[in-house]
Amino acid sequence: MTQTASAVASVDASTADELLAVENLSCTLASPRGALRIVDGVSFKLRRGETLGIAGESGSGKSMLTRSLMRIAPRAAELTGSVRFDGIDLLRLPLSRMGGYLGPQMAMVFQDPMTALNPVVPIGRQITEGPRRHMGLSRTEAKARALELLDLVRIPESRKRMRQYPHELSGGMRQRVMIAIALACDPQLLIADEATTALDVTVQKQILDLLQDIQAERRMAVIMVSHDLGVLAGRTDRTIVMYGGRVMESASTRELFTKNRHQYTNALLDAIPQMDQPRHTLLRAIPGVPPDPAAVLAGCRFAPRCNAAIERCHTEIPRLEPTASGSDHHYACYVPVNRDERGIA
Template identity: 55%
Template structure:
């Protein structure tokens, strides 16, 4: 995934290469290992979905990549983007990248937008700083962005304060801000939280459309598997700070190989589900991030786990074309076979 001796990716490499990313946060109870050795890639013009239960480390991972965690956090690994390791940049150099080449849509627009600043200034600020646009040119572009993301009466919305807009409108404004400087990479962290189902679909379809039209890389983070289905090219399943499974969205949904992915899909209702049947639940809870478990961190909740699952340090290994997992006892493939999971055990 990287160049010689761990250097930057070559010209034909993915837009984003994340290698062994770690984010450890100090607390009164001890150090929380929120992200603990995550690696993945995102191609230009492609969308990656990151899914998992709340508390699995998805949001912390995104913020760690962009250097947005609190100062007390310890972040390691590398995040190669546009030929530069974002984690190696100083604050000023990283600030020049954020908003201009890489942007993020946060979970709660009500908390992300400044409540005492009009929408116009919040959209145009980045364009004037990064693109050097005049006030008039930036305002003209802001109107076009609001129209592009489906905001009605954009002239009036520019003069509005955030509290005067609905939740769906505020989220569209956040997307307009993220798109304002033509970024190459967009990270959307739970972008439909607290929105009703109809607005959720509109926002998700909007993100996918602008991502494809602008040939951006997109990372769509969600705890809901239905959100990423049909809107991403690849999916990474995250559990307790680590990746459990990565592959094409179609293959992972059709033939999950990690027992955690299988359980998540079984707990998700479908159009074919019996309306009167109880949804399957995943017994137990996420492990204590202050005291991380060895081996597969899903083992205490998995009826297939053995001593090797609990003790061996497991690595991702291939179970199909563009499909990897860490599971020692993977779900049988459509053909009925399973790969040798022991090939994914780390050796000292």
């Protein structure tokens, strides 16, 4: 094979392995104060079997981004850009056809299972609904499927749980039920939106280990949303950092932790408690508050809170630029961090 033919084959293989391609996605909501740009020009790609982390403070646009991908954002939301799932642009599909994607192709594990689950419907019926609707299973087949899923997510006494209601289960079990529902139709993409935020650290680790095991077994692509960079550190292949609806930095997770370039990423990492710090050391907080989505800022949205900001940061919007190393590492900062490599667990 010639060098040109080899390069073409490599590109074709890469494209075939690509599951999701998001280009310049924006989500705008109308409000009495004017248009709210919740997601602003986000682009990224996701391969089959890959895990992508999305990090940022509350209000950075992470959850609205994932809802925009699945077109479950508020009805009043205006979505622009492109979301190509397995080659099909979901933003161009009629909403009536999205039902064929939500469940069988992509599914979400929501942050609070107590509000995501129907409180007056037994667990079993909530799990069997998807397989019966999308996979055409009979009642008996769907029940067997639900029992199999409850065993898969390691819920004991699965037959008993099928008859119980959400309030009869612990927080960890409810989250496992949410995972079972999300996996019921064998989706290619699973989105975990702050799926372990309300759980204690022991249960959190169990849930994250479970997701990792299931992903490896099924070769699903996973988007893991979290404000906790520690959750993403050892469980994602790549991570994007969002602020004010925009991507501030994007890199392999290891490179993001060891060679971060954006001042906002640096501030988030500095806010993580360190075991080697002296006792009673004050946590390093980021001053100020996230930007108002209704405000029109001329420059970088993080500039008002950034100690390193220069005049240009307040007047020009920085574009995502690749690092000099040529790796898949991009950042949008006029005053990039220049420091020794960090350690990573």
